[in-house]
Amino acid sequence: MDKVKNIMRKSGPAEGHGAQASPVLREPIASDSEAATFTDTVESRSFDEVSSHQGTASGISTFSGSRQEGFDNRCPEFKDLRNLPFVSTMLSKGFMAFPTEKSFLEYRRNKRRLDSLNDPHALGFPLLHAVTLSVFKTIINRHSPIMRIQRFTLVDTSQDPDWAVNYKEDDCCKLMASRGPLKVFKLDFCEVFQHIETRTGHVDYRFLYRIDNRPNNNFFNLSMGSHVHRRDCDIKINDLKLRWYGTSGLSSPFGTNKFKLMVLDDVMPSFLDYATDAEYVQAKKKAQPLRPIAQLPVWGSYSDQHASIIPKNRTLRHANVKLRELSECSPGIRDVPWDTLVLASMSMLLHELESKKEKSSPYRTGGLAIGSLAMAL
Numbered sequence: 001m002d003k004v005k006n007i008m009r010k011s012g013p014a015e016g017h018g019a020q021a022s023p024v025l026r027e028p029i030a031s032d033s034e035a036a037t038f039t040d041t042v043e044s045r046s047f048d049e050v051s052s053h054q055g056t057a058s059g060i061s062t063f064s065g066s067r068q069e070g071f072d073n074r075c076p077e078f079k080d081l082r083n084l085p086f087v088s089t090m091l092s093k094g095f096m097a098f099p100t101e102k103s104f105l106e107y108r109r110n111k112r113r114l115d116s117l118n119d120p121h122a123l124g125f126p127l128l129h130a131v132t133l134s135v136f137k138t139i140i141n142r143h144s145p146i147m148r149i150q151r152f153t154l155v156d157t158s159q160d161p162d163w164a165v166n167y168k169e170d171d172c173c174k175l176m177a178s179r180g181p182l183k184v185f186k187l188d189f190c191e192v193f194q195h196i197e198t199r200t201g202h203v204d205y206r207f208l209y210r211i212d213n214r215p216n217n218n219f220f221n222l223s224m225g226s227h228v229h230r231r232d233c234d235i236k237i238n239d240l241k242l243r244w245y246g247t248s249g250l251s252s253p254f255g256t257n258k259f260k261l262m263v264l265d266d267v268m269p270s271f272l273d274y275a276t277d278a279e280y281v282q283a284k285k286k287a288q289p290l291r292p293i294a295q296l297p298v299w300g301s302y303s304d305q306h307a308s309i310i311p312k313n314r315t316l317r318h319a320n321v322k323l324r325e326l327s328e329c330s331p332g333i334r335d336v337p338w339d340t341l342v343l344a345s346m347s348m349l350l351h352e353l354e355s356k357k358e359k360s361s362p363y364r365t366g367g368l369a370i371g372s373l374a375m376a377l
Contacts, residue, residue: 071265071267071291072265072266072267073263073264073265073266073296073297074240074263074266075263075297075299076299076324076326077326078299078324078325078326079325079326079327079328080324080325080327080328080329081322081323081324081325081329082099082100082322082323082324082325082329082336082340083100083101083320083321083322084097084098084099084100084127084320084321084322084323084344085097085098085101085104085317085319085320086317086318086319086320086321086348086351087104087107087126087315087316087317087318088315088316088318089112089314089315089316090311090314090315090316093131094129094130094131094132095129095130095318095348095351096126096127096128096129096130097126097127097128097129097130097321097344097348098126098127099126099127099330099331099332099333099336100329100331100332102123102331103123103124103125103126103127103331103332103333106123106124107124107125107126107315108312108313108315109124110124111313112313112314112315114176114177114184114186115176115177116177117177117178117179117182117183117184118179119332120182120334121154121330121331121332121333121334122152122154122177122182122184122332122333122334123331123332124332125152125154125176125177125184125332125333126152126333127151127152127333127336127341127344128149128150128151128152128189128341128344128345128348129149129150129151129152129186130147130148130149130150130345130348130349130352131147131148131149132146132147132352133145133146133147133148143193144193145191145192145193145208146192146193146194146349147190147191147192147348147349147352148188148190148191148192149189149190149191149192149345149348150186150187150188150189151186151187151188151189151190151341152176152184152185152186152333153184153185153187153212153333154182154183154184154332154333154334155167155182155183155184155185156181156182157181157182157183158181162214163183165214165215166212166213166214167183167185167187167212167213168213170213172187172188172210172213173185173186173187173188173212173213174186174187184333185213187210187212187213188210188213189209189210189341189345190207190208190209190210190345191207191208192205192206192207192208192345192349193205193206193208194206196228196250197275200275200276200277201227201228201229201276201277202225202226202227202228202271202275202276202277203225203226203227203228203250204223204224204225205223205224205225205226205233205349206221206222206223207221207222207223207224207342207345207346207349208221209221209222209342209345222235222236222237222342222346223235223236223272224244224346224349225270225271225272226247226249226250226271227249227271227277227280228249228250228251229249229251229277230249230271230277231246231247231248231249231252232244232245232246232247232271232293233247233271233350234264234270234271234272235272235346236270236272237339237342240263241263241264241266241268241270242261242262242263242264242299243261243262243264243270243293243296244259244260244261244346244347244350245259245260245261245262245293245294245296246258246259246260247259247350247353247354248354248357250353252357253357253358254357254358255353255354255355255356255357255358256354257303257304257305258301258302258303258304258305259301259302259350260298260300260301260302261298261299261300261301261323261343261347262293262296262297262298262299263296263297263298263299264296265290265291265296267287267290268284268287268290269283269284269287298324299323299324299343300321300322300323300324300343300347301321301322302319302320302321302322302347302350302351303319303320304318304319304320305320306320307319318351318355319351321344321347321351323339323340323343323344325337325339325340326339
């Protein structure tokens with residue numbers, strides 16, 4: 001294949017947040033094939049037709065103190081922490097991830113309107129909107145996604161000469177609000193596919209992303225791997241290995257209230273590298289000594305501790321995801337790094353998978369907790 005090209009353009013410079021640090025995920029590299037489509041990618045067994053961002057990592061430094069302890073860990077040097085509320089509105093499909101608490105409060109203050117742009121950071125607009133698709137549809141068609149995610153993005157048309165092409169309105173891209181040269185678009189961002197290897201129990205989630213709405217070179221994909229009977233899920237960004245630590249196994253009927261995103265040491269095996277659980281266990285034995293996962297550096301965390309059961313302004317908070325960033329976090333949807341966009345979309349899938357299971361949380365909004373609440377009333 002031809003050498004992949006970095007074709008991503010920023011929507012506009014950050015205002016008041018200084019220079020943007022280089023993300024761990026390279027500014028999205030498109031598919032090598034200009035004719036690539038969702039269908040081409042989904043039907044490719046190994047997904048080799050599109051870039052998987054598993055080349056040489058850039059902008060990654062050694063985590064402070066790791067070498068001194070005898071372990072090599074290339075955790076990035078973070079500067080800030082972004083708190084993303086997961087929220088739904090009454091009588092609407094799916095749920096949303098807001099870029100900050102401030103943006104979510106502005107959404108409430110604006111009475112949940114998404115047709116008015118009042119500031120240069122687009123406060124009050126969600127960052128992502130996820131909708132889970134019919135289970136029956138995914139059963140009868142193995143190529144059907146289990147989740148679709150849309151993204152809200154702020155485009156400065158005075159800084160992007162190609163905006164009319166990259167954000168052409170159609171079924172995949174819609175103009176939501178505008179103010180002078182600033183425009184907010186809602187566009188298709190990600191489709192999530194699930195494949196379970198019945199022979200080995202290996203579970204593969206494939207995240208197929210759109211950069212924007214350009215006609216060519218618009219796709220890239222990432223994988224998340226796990227095992228039916230094992231906790232945790234592994235991902236790779238370039239060659240940096242990460243683990244969603246604390247998620248429940250697919251076969252478990254009990255969900256978890258919290259989990260973390262850990263940066264694995266270089267010598268630690270990943271679920272993505274082994275077809276069977278036995279191969280993974282053998283690789284783990286050969287890599288000893290390994291330090292406990294709980295001692296690894298943390299990139300982010302998920303918790304439903306502050307979930308609400310009573311709607312406020314017709315909105316319900318389900319959980320919060322905190323993700324560390326390399327630069328100062330912007331308050332709205334402007335200049336959100338691709339690292340955060342990708343990791344937030346993955347955490348939305350994990351949230352949905354855990355929410356379908358029974359939890360011990362008193363804020364559980366489904367299953368036995370709703371029944372108990374009804375009996376109490």
